Amino acid sequence: MDTCKTQNGFVGEAKEMNIVIVGHVDHGKSTVIGRLLADTGSLPEGKFDMVRELCRRNAKPFEYAFLLDALKDERAQGITIDTARCFFKSAKRKYIIIDAPGHIEFLKNMITGASRADAALLVIDANEGIKENSRRHGYMLSMLGIKQVAVLINKLDLIPEREREEKYKNIAAEYGKFLEQINLKPVCYIPISAFEGINIAETSEKLDWYNGPTVLEALDNFVEVLPAEDLPLRMWVQDVYKFTQQNDDRRIIAGTVSSGKLSAGDEVVFLPSGKKTTVKSIEGFREEPKTAVSAGYAAGFCMTEQIYVKRGELISIIGEESPLTGNKIKASVFWLGKEALSQDKKYKIKIGSAQVGCRLVEVEAALNAATLQNIQQSFVARHEVARCVFHLDRPLAFDLAGRFEDTVRFVIVDGYEIAGGGIITDTADDSRLNENLVRRDIKWIKSSIEVEEREKYYGQKSLMIILTGPKDTDKKNTARALEKFLIQKGKIAYYLGIGNLLYGVDADIKSVDSMNIVQERQEHIRRLGEVANLMLDAGNILIVTASELSGDELDTLRQIITTDNILTVWLGPTDNRIRDFEMYFDDTGEGTQEDLLLRIEEKLAQTED
Amino acid sequence: MTHLEHLENKSIHILREAYNRFDNLCMLWSIGKDSTVMLSLARKAFYGHVPFPLVHIDTHHKIPQMVEYRDNLAKEWHLDMVYGENAFALEEKQTFPDGNATRLECCKLLKTEALRNTLSGEWPRYRLDHKSGTYKRDTNTQPYTGVIVGIRSDEEGSRSKERYFSPRDKNNDWDVGDQPPEFWGQYKTDFEPGTHIRIHPLLDWTELDVWEHIRKENVPVVPLYFNHGDGKRYRSLGCAPCTSPVDSDARTVDEIIEELKTGKFSNIAERSGREQDKEDGGGLEELRKDGYM
Numbered sequence: 001m002d003t004c005k006t007q008n009g010f011v012g013e014a015k016e017m018n019i020v021i022v023g024h025v026d027h028g029k030s031t032v033i034g035r036l037l038a039d040t041g042s043l044p045e046g047k048f049d050m051v052r053e054l055c056r057r058n059a060k061p062f063e064y065a066f067l068l069d070a071l072k073d074e075r076a077q078g079i080t081i082d083t084a085r086c087f088f089k090s091a092k093r094k095y096i097i098i099d100a101p102g103h104i105e106f107l108k109n110m111i112t113g114a115s116r117a118d119a120a121l122l123v124i125d126a127n128e129g130i131k132e133n134s135r136r137h138g139y140m141l142s143m144l145g146i147k148q149v150a151v152l153i154n155k156l157d158l159i160p161e162r163e164r165e166e167k168y169k170n171i172a173a174e175y176g177k178f179l180e181q182i183n184l185k186p187v188c189y190i191p192i193s194a195f196e197g198i199n200i201a202e203t204s205e206k207l208d209w210y211n212g213p214t215v216l217e218a219l220d221n222f223v224e225v226l227p228a229e230d231l232p233l234r235m236w237v238q239d240v241y242k243f244t245q246q247n248d249d250r251r252i253i254a255g256t257v258s259s260g261k262l263s264a265g266d267e268v269v270f271l272p273s274g275k276k277t278t279v280k281s282i283e284g285f286r287e288e289p290k291t292a293v294s295a296g297y298a299a300g301f302c303m304t305e306q307i308y309v310k311r312g313e314l315i316s317i318i319g320e321e322s323p324l325t326g327n328k329i330k331a332s333v334f335w336l337g338k339e340a341l342s343q344d345k346k347y348k349i350k351i352g353s354a355q356v357g358c359r360l361v362e363v364e365a366a367l368n369a370a371t372l373q374n375i376q377q378s379f380v381a382r383h384e385v386a387r388c389v390f391h392l393d394r395p396l397a398f399d400l401a402g403r404f405e406d407t408v409r410f411v412i413v414d415g416y417e418i419a420g421g422g423i424i425t426d427t428a429d430d431s432r433l434n435e436n437l438v439r440r441d442i443k444w445i446k447s448s449i450e451v452e453e454r455e456k457y458y459g460q461k462s463l464m465i466i467l468t469g470p471k472d473t474d475k476k477n478t479a480r481a482l483e484k485f486l487i488q489k490g491k492i493a494y495y496l497g498i499g500n501l502l503y504g505v506d507a508d509i510k511s512v513d514s515m516n517i518v519q520e521r522q523e524h525i526r527r528l529g530e531v532a533n534l535m536l537d538a539g540n541i542l543i544v545t546a547s548e549l550s551g552d553e554l555d556t557l558r559q560i561i562t563t564d565n566i567l568t569v570w571l572g573p574t575d576n577r578i579r580d581f582e583m584y585f586d587d588t589g590e591g592t593q594e595d596l597l598l599r600i601e602e603k604l605a606q607t608e609d
Numbered sequence: 610m611t612h613l614e615h616l617e618n619k620s621i622h623i624l625r626e627a628y629n630r631f632d633n634l635c636m637l638w639s640i641g642k643d644s645t646v647m648l649s650l651a652r653k654a655f656y657g658h659v660p661f662p663l664v665h666i667d668t669h670h671k672i673p674q675m676v677e678y679r680d681n682l683a684k685e686w687h688l689d690m691v692y693g694e695n696a697f698a699l700e701e702k703q704t705f706p707d708g709n710a711t712r713l714e715c716c717k718l719l720k721t722e723a724l725r726n727t728l729s730g731e732w733p734r735y736r737l738d739h740k741s742g743t744y745k746r747d748t749n750t751q752p753y754t755g756v757i758v759g760i761r762s763d764e765e766g767s768r769s770k771e772r773y774f775s776p777r778d779k780n781n782d783w784d785v786g787d788q789p790p791e792f793w794g795q796y797k798t799d800f801e802p803g804t805h806i807r808i809h810p811l812l813d814w815t816e817l818d819v820w821e822h823i824r825k826e827n828v829p830v831v832p833l834y835f836n837h838g839d840g841k842r843y844r845s846l847g848c849a850p851c852t853s854p855v856d857s858d859a860r861t862v863d864e865i866i867e868e869l870k871t872g873k874f875s876n877i878a879e880r881s882g883r884e885q886d887k888e889d890g891g892g893l894e895e896l897r898k899d900g901y902m
Contacts, residue, residue, distance in 0.1 A: 015612045085762050085769045108790035112772070115792030144792065227610065238622070239629045243658045246687070252656060256622045285656045286826065296610050298621035300656065311629060336790055350795050353629075411795040418790055418797060 015224055016094035020114040023123035024131040025102035028154040031194040032123060033086055033097050034064025036215065039201035042088035064194065092220040102133055107383055108336045111140055119148035119222040126167050127158045130175055132370040139369040139385065142184040143334055143423065145405065149186045150218040151175060156207065157193040165209045181372060188212050227295035232320040233260030234407050236352035237270065237313045252283050253309065254300040258406035262299065263292035270313040271397035272325040273562065274441020277303040312354035314397035314407060322438060323399050323407055327392040327555050328428035334385045337419030341380040349392065351410035357393035364388065389428050395559045401425050437560065454539045460491055461565055461607055462536040465600065468549040469571035475545040478571060478593060482543055485597045493541040498528055505531060525553050529560030536563050551580035565607055613821050620810040621654040623773055627808045628660060630798040631755030637902060638663040640675045641846045642830050644759035646819050647811055649828045662689040666727060668719040669699055670706055670848040678831045683737055690737035691747055693727025695719050706850045716885045721901045725781045728753050728805065757808045758902050763815050764880060767897050775807045776800060781900030816879050817869045824862045836860050844879055851884040
């Protein structure tokens, strides 16, 4: 059987528009589409008669919805399980209608369909009224960022004539109130009967109290969603190409421009690394040479200075508004996974081309998306929405919800599966620290010796080994032994204790009990990080000791230090609260110092590979 | 940005994403217009290079000009060309043209089976040696974990439900009832060992878009798509015994685009010349669940 396609017959260049149709199961989505196709003459020849004949033979009343049943699975179950696409055209333009399933089981398919759309039609059965998925789908449209929505109040043919207007008004008012709470304002509420074809393509005297647009008119009134050229530049590094084997020596930074415009000569910064360069040329293949590319283009450029950058960094123009960086984010999330989003499990966040391990640390508020009822719990169950705080394994660049899209929206991967989505609403970091770091990295005076060159010369990669644990464990002694052990192996190693800083670098802020006063301690840690960063930049293996470093403090250090080579070791007894370290060693137990040194050496060998 | 540019850039983004995320990536090249457009897009995405092998499943019943065209283009564009086949079924003559299989069985054997075993590396792959210009048995027998396929959602029912990144299980099967969510340009790039991902960069393209790209980029296509004076041309290419041409006067790309725009074919499925679709009860769904393109 053929699908409902007629797009080949379209004449003209107007851009087509993707429309998703959503709503509670059985509220008549497929009938609306069937009618749209039939009433605009968009059905393949003979299809209408064929379905009608099929119904007659099976003694079933004809339904417009049957026109859409493209897949056998769905015919068997009688419900839409996955998004199907149908094509039709109005006098104004071509449309792709994405039919999203209304059953809660298939919410992930509804989201898949809706995220491809420029605008949405949301169908509510006037007879049944507003149901669970009428609200949940409204909520999801709002989260997905679909701003143009028309609400269709369907099946008015089932309502006695004198009650129709009141019914329509009541539903519109009630649903409007719900949408207001989630910041969604529909463009119109249209009373329809898809069954009788009223207000789909044509108006009818039967609903003469309604003067608004028909569904077809509402569709034609939607405006095309354009790429965000007017915003500051955002471009994720998708890949770095060098096809040397094919005699091509260009080193091309490839990525799609998310917003703004990139031109040859622009001075750009890569975040979170803070590396900067100037755009030498915009690259192309078999096309007129370009000097600039704007939002929407899958682009590539060469740099004036060959710096080492990786996928997952975010490019912005120096002088334009900068993205934020950090490793703690607050976000609105929706969860689709069969297993709840919990604090006991590691997940992965994918934003733009970046991906990073993360942990849920707090659920500020969980909501039932259908009732907007608050749920008191520390996890997010399937089909719920929530405001959460996440800690990321390393800093990322991002923007806050508002104008940007690709740098704000992320997905959460559980195991192998995308299990949820989120929008970054705030940073939970000390934002001053972020700003300082970005400035530091931009102003950093770069050596003419490349990192790789220095590594080759020293025969080692710079590495920071952090030894921490309860106050009474002998960290200093262990650090000294480790320093000696590494030097004897021919490594360039140095032991830096926080005590080395307190009375010198930290003299201006040192008070009697500095390390126990939260704010002072934070600044001590920050300075330790900055000093360590210098020594790591010089190529050292650095051993640092400090008592009882918390997960947050480790995050601060990871953020300050530009290398990813950090080994954290917890010395002493552990309990459930202590879980942020790469290595644990209890020297009060059976282990000897030698065991620890060998384990560290083993780790070291792994990082050298 | 025109509609065509929008489609091209989105497809290039998807191709680049696939290239970055999969270590053992290949692109299926059927020699038809769609996968040839995909090849043209890959050259744009990677600045003139195609950094992964192109795999052709050779049923040995293809219309002869197709294989000739394949090898010429592979040499001209320096493509890493690989083909696979169902040697056993061909040897035993278990085919429709030999009268020993129905059309659908023949498709399953020569295409679906051959594809499954070529992708997994269980059956021999033959790779073009550019020095000698001949095919030699490929030493790489690693399974491909990412397979780029040029299907379009408007072709037929089951393809309209595809994801851009679509998982296939250990048996190559497609679970259409339980597909991963896909939104905000984030795709499924994590997968269990033994499974693979099909990547569909052309999902949003129509037949007209394909021809408009061919015109814009001057992409060489098999001459069978054009009328050579007999008033017939092929709209969709496949095996000779199961593919028939349509009535058409279009001799050039321009004329094909004009023909499509008049709406002449608007009510006739593009694959109506492909007999296997009809035998599959419509929609190709049975074949596709088993791993057919």
